[in-house]
Amino acid sequence: MRERPFTWKDPQFTYADALTGARLIMLPYLVYGLTAPLPGMAIATLLAMIGTDLVDGTIARKSGQRREFGGILDSSVDFVVIYSVFTTLFAIGILPWSKWLPILATGLLIAGTQILSVRKAKDLTFARVRFGKLVGQLQFVYLPVLLLRTFWLRDGWAQTLDNVLFGLLAAAMLANAVDHARILRGLRPSDRTRLE
16 A cells, blocks of 8 residues: 655644654653753653653554654654753753763754755655664663663662763764765765756
8 A cells, every 4th residue: 555645734643643742742841850850750751752652653553554754753753852851961960061962963963964865855755874773772771871870870880881871872873973974975966966
């Protein structure tokens, strides 16, 4: 069965899209929980957000509602959520600048690559990136560990776990950056296009 193209005139959002959108609705509660600070609210909201991320794709597949727009919506919402939370953690002094800067640089690289990809394709299609999913998954693993370590787990092993997870995340972000650089080279206009 051929996928019906998405249009804003008749979007026909699915149950999976609603779960994905719920993460955006929960984001202000998470930010408030971090800044108030209300650690229980923050970690509960973050875990609920991670839960919706884990099940929305499964629901889309099992209900026969899987479509390209849903994947793009999921990636876009995850991007907004993850980088908003990391920036909030940096702003309130939980995430040091030495960890925030590589995360920010990765976010800017991802955003730039995907914007240029959409402009070149003249369609709402994101460039396929080999390590993008891995980076997102590691970020969603690192965030709760960071919150638990900040608010409850003060022992040395928790700091070690934090550093190990961030090391894995940094390695994945580096691989992702190399992949994005390759994609950006392919998105450059050719010499013929520049001459016309």
